[in-house]
Amino acid sequence: MATIVEATNLKKTYMLGKIPVDALRGVNLKVESGDFLAILGPSGSGKSTLLNLIGALDKPSEGKMMIEGIDISTLDDGQLADLRRGIGFVFQFFNLIPRFTARENVELPMAIAGLSKADRRKRAEDLLETVGLKERMNHKPTELSGGEQQRVAIARALANNPKFLVMDEPTGNIDSKTANEIICLIKRLNEEKAVTIIMVTHDQHLAGQSKKIVQMFDGLITKEVVN
Amino acid sequence: MKAQDILSYSFGAIRLRKLRAGLTTLGVVIGIAAIVALLSITQGLQATITRQLQTGFATDTLIVSTGGGLGAGFGTGGERATSSGFKLLINDTQIINNITNVETSMAIIQRAGWAGNGTTNLTTTIVGVNFTEYSSIYSSTFVAESGAIPLNPENETIVVGKRVSDPWKNETLFCNVNDNVEIIWTNATTLPPKNETYTGHVAAVLKEIGGFSAGGPSDSSVYIPISQAQSFFDTGECNSIIVKLKNDDKTTIDNVSNAIKDSFSGQVSVTSATAVLNILSSVFSIIQLFLAGIAAISLLVAGIGIMNIMIVSLMERTREIGILKALGMKNQTVLLIFLCESVIIGAIGAIIGIASGWVLANVVAIVFRGGGGAFTGNQAATTGGMTITPLLTPTVTILAVVFGVGVSAIFALYPAWRASKLKPVEALRYE
Numbered sequence: 001m002a003t004i005v006e007a008t009n010l011k012k013t014y015m016l017g018k019i020p021v022d023a024l025r026g027v028n029l030k031v032e033s034g035d036f037l038a039i040l041g042p043s044g045s046g047k048s049t050l051l052n053l054i055g056a057l058d059k060p061s062e063g064k065m066m067i068e069g070i071d072i073s074t075l076d077d078g079q080l081a082d083l084r085r086g087i088g089f090v091f092q093f094f095n096l097i098p099r100f101t102a103r104e105n106v107e108l109p110m111a112i113a114g115l116s117k118a119d120r121r122k123r124a125e126d127l128l129e130t131v132g133l134k135e136r137m138n139h140k141p142t143e144l145s146g147g148e149q150q151r152v153a154i155a156r157a158l159a160n161n162p163k164f165l166v167m168d169e170p171t172g173n174i175d176s177k178t179a180n181e182i183i184c185l186i187k188r189l190n191e192e193k194a195v196t197i198i199m200v201t202h203d204q205h206l207a208g209q210s211k212k213i214v215q216m217f218d219g220l221i222t223k224e225v226v227n
Numbered sequence: 228m229k230a231q232d233i234l235s236y237s238f239g240a241i242r243l244r245k246l247r248a249g250l251t252t253l254g255v256v257i258g259i260a261a262i263v264a265l266l267s268i269t270q271g272l273q274a275t276i277t278r279q280l281q282t283g284f285a286t287d288t289l290i291v292s293t294g295g296g297l298g299a300g301f302g303t304g305g306e307r308a309t310s311s312g313f314k315l316l317i318n319d320t321q322i323i324n325n326i327t328n329v330e331t332s333m334a335i336i337q338r339a340g341w342a343g344n345g346t347t348n349l350t351t352t353i354v355g356v357n358f359t360e361y362s363s364i365y366s367s368t369f370v371a372e373s374g375a376i377p378l379n380p381e382n383e384t385i386v387v388g389k390r391v392s393d394p395w396k397n398e399t400l401f402c403n404v405n406d407n408v409e410i411i412w413t414n415a416t417t418l419p420p421k422n423e424t425y426t427g428h429v430a431a432v433l434k435e436i437g438g439f440s441a442g443g444p445s446d447s448s449v450y451i452p453i454s455q456a457q458s459f460f461d462t463g464e465c466n467s468i469i470v471k472l473k474n475d476d477k478t479t480i481d482n483v484s485n486a487i488k489d490s491f492s493g494q495v496s497v498t499s500a501t502a503v504l505n506i507l508s509s510v511f512s513i514i515q516l517f518l519a520g521i522a523a524i525s526l527l528v529a530g531i532g533i534m535n536i537m538i539v540s541l542m543e544r545t546r547e548i549g550i551l552k553a554l555g556m557k558n559q560t561v562l563l564i565f566l567c568e569s570v571i572i573g574a575i576g577a578i579i580g581i582a583s584g585w586v587l588a589n590v591v592a593i594v595f596r597g598g599g600g601a602f603t604g605n606q607a608a609t610t611g612g613m614t615i616t617p618l619l620t621p622t623v624t625i626l627a628v629v630f631g632v633g634v635s636a637i638f639a640l641y642p643a644w645r646a647s648k649l650k651p652v653e654a655l656r657y658e
Contacts, residue, residue: 057553078557085555095550095655099243109554112234124631160555 002195004068004164005031005054011062012049020074020086023049025219026063031198033162036190038207039110041216042165046201049167050216053197055166058085068163085113088157090199092169096141102128103137109159120159127155133187147178154185167191167199171206183209228560237567244540247423251529251536258526259631261579262469263623264587265518268616273511279537280504285450286445287475289322290365290498291315291332292467313494314464316425317457326486328473333360334465336456340412342391342449344402351391352448353412355456358386360478361444364471369444374404374431382455385410385427389435390446405427410449427451477501526630529576530638533569537642541565548646549654559646564635565643573635577628579617584627637641 012024023046031054033035039047047099050053052058053065056072061081065072075083091096096105103124110120128137131151141149145194150170170186171179183206189195190211199210207213208227228235241248256507317334324332336355341348359378362369369376377384385403394401402408411424427449436446444450457463470487472479484497541548548561592615 025628045361052652055553057655073434075566078559081557083555089553091655095553097548097550099239108551111236112551112554112556112560147272194508213506 002033003030003066004033004035005198006066007030007050007053007063008066009034009063010050010053010060010065012046012058013061014049018144021179022219024053025058027216029214029221031196032193033163034090034190036187036197036201036209037210037214038200038210039198039216040207044218045216046219047216051168051200052068052165052199053222054071055087056080056150057088071079085160086163088160088162088165090150090153090157090165090167090170092152092172094141095148096149096152096156101138101140102131102133102144102148104143104157105152106137109156113160123159124155127158128152131155135226145178146174147181150174150182151179151185154182154189158189162166162195164196164198167197167201169201170199171201171203176186179203179206228556233563233567234562234571238538240544240564241571247536248572250580251453251532254420254529254532255526255573255576255631256521256580256583258529259396259577260584260587261372261625261629262448262519262630263584263619264591264617265522266515266623267585267619268587268591268615269511269515270620270623271588271616273508274618275614275616276507277504280500280507284366286500286635287472288500289472290467291470291489291491291495292498297418298646300566313491315466315468315491315495316463317453317465318463319491320468321467322490323382323468323470323487325402326483326490328479330471330473331360331364332468332470333357333364334453335467335469336453336460336462336465338412338460338563340410340449342402343409343411344388345405345409347401347542348409348411349391349394349401352445353456354448354450354461355453355460356450357453358450361450361469364469365404365443368433371431371508372434374429376431376555380430380452381428382452382458384430384452386433386450387429388432388433388446388448388450391449392429402429404432408449408453410459414461416461419533420427421556421608423459424613444487448463451533497621515580519576523630526634530634532637532640536636537569537639538645539564541642541646544646545649545654545657548649549651550632551590552649552651553655562643562647565646566639568631569635569639569643573632574628576635577631580631581624581627585617588619592617592653634650 007027007029009028010024010029011022013020013022015021017167020165027046027050029050036186039050041047045188049058050132053060053072056067056068059073068086070083072083097108101110104123106124106127107120112124125134125137128134131154133148133155135142136148141152144152154170167186174182186197197210201207211223211227213227214221215225247606255284293313304621320332334355334358338349338353340353343349358376358380361540362365364408371386372389376386382623387408392402397520406429408427408429410427411422411426413420414423433444433446436444462479480499480501484499488495551561558586595615
């Protein structure tokens with residue numbers, strides 16, 4: 001299996017006002033294609049910081065973060081943006097564009113990638129069908145429930161055929177019943193479509209569905225468990 | 228991201244905040260409208276004055292003066308008549324008449340004075356001319372509306388301009404043909420100064436010329452025979468000599484001008500219609516620049532408004548920018564989206580501004596013409612015989628669009644740049 005993400009002695013220090021905070025203090029991690037990885041840990045353990053680096057949203061202070069064999073420290077803003085087009089993001093608060101309909105939100109990453117209108121419309125409809133929202137595709141986010149919004153967000157994350165999905169507490173902001181549907185959807189994507197998933201979660205049930213659990217504490221990985 | 232997608236993204240963002248975008252656009256509209264209105268009125272005015280000058284000031288004439296009056300302001304030569312006590316005399320016309328290509332020349336004496344009809348005294352300019360020569364040089368403007376310009380006038384014979392006969396533009400005439408009018412001037416060469424006066428007899432009222440006349444006949448003057456002026460003003464000097472040339476070629480004008488200056492050892496100014504027109508157009512350029520500058524201030528204010536609104540927008544949409552960047556949008560695309568929003572506002576503002584500026588210019592013209600009163604539907608405005616037809620040139624139109632869009636783009640540059648430089652992690656965390 002190909003290695004998609006590889007972190008070596010990863011450190012990240014950021015300034016909280018004038019106080020330096022060591023969010024990551026030497027993390028080593030390897031994610032293979034087809035993995036379904038859950039990162040668990042209390043708040044402040046550095047899991048979100050790690051996820052930001054995996055998603056190429058930020059650069060490490062020290063150590064190496066290789067995404068598909070490329071050291072992201074060597075990339076400029078434009079190259080990082082290009083790299084992010086190959087990564088699908090799912091956020092806790094959905095982060096859909098409120099003025100766009102569900103379909104337009106799914107089209108957005110494809111528009112950014114420069115796809116033609118006809119192509120992206122077709123693909124957006126297919127993706128919304130995959131997440132079971134084809135009938136609601138012309139609704140705006142405010143007209144959708146939390147679970148529906150998250151499904152739109154997952155469809156959007158899949159838009160540019162990403163190498164892997166990065167999920168930041170995907171069920172953190174929805175009720176448990178709906179969360180179950182989302183968990184099923186994520187699991188199905190991983191099992192049926194072989195989508196690589198790296199997610200941060202508090203949800204023990206969701207973590208239990210993953211193939212591998214990484215436990216973090218105080219900026220370090222303390223435990224790796226294969227389910 | 229494709230250009231059309233950037234455009235439609237920007238447009239969508241504007242539509243989301245209609246009132247705010249509308250008010251920002253209004254700022255641009257006012258700036259552009261002010262520029263367009265002021266420039267089209269000024270250009271219309273310039274066209275009118277130029278046209279009147281061309282009719283009132285024959286191109287085949289030169290005006291010779293001692294640096295006083297017209298010559299001082301509009302001197303063509305580098306040197307002006309000195310204050311060395313040089314005086315232009317009435318019979319200097321004989322010297323000028325001997326110059327090649329001069330058809331004829333005539334002296335003009337003029338003084339500020341009054342005309343009285345027994346009840347009212349009217350401020351006027353008393354001009355001493357040779358009626359025959361004057362009417363042949365200014366054959367289109369020194370023309371009688373009523374009565375006839377006498378070729379062999381009596382000493383008391385006078386010709387009055389339209390505004391002397393009818394100063395209030397109503398049925399109440401100050402004087403008419405065959406009336407007697409008191410001609411008054413203050414002789415300040417004696418001590419104490421004393422009012423000289425005689426009774427003139429109106430032989431003709433000139434037809435209306437228009438509000439502006441350089442060198443030629445004017446509506447508000449009283450014309451008396453040159454011999455009468457000589458004795459009445461007790462002088463052998465004249466204010467200016469009008470020279471009629473055989474043709475209006477540039478070389479003729481230049482040669483004769485130089486010959487006249489040489490004849491008087493460079494102590495006179497020679498003015499030609501062409502020179503006056505050139506000076507006029509440069510004066511108008513300055514006026515236009517000045518007015519456009521004032522109007523540009525309002526555009527500057529609009530620009531600051533745009534910047535303000537874009538910074539507010541940037542703050543509100545920080546999270547959105549974070550999302551766009553997470554989805555792989557490049558910095559320059561974010562920059563373009565913000566610039567595009569501002570340019571759309573600028574372009575819409577410019578188009579509406581040009582239209583409203585044009586309407587404003589016409590309203591001003593109509594108000595001028597009616598003196599705030601009569602609207603006749605015609606776009607020409609009249610003030611003291613002056614008509615203004617606003618003129619909107621393609622240059623002004625294009626410049627207005629360029630300025631509107633340019634100002635919008637320039638003032639959006641900083642907010643757009645800040646938006647493009649936002650760090651995705653921080654932008655996503657922004658509440």
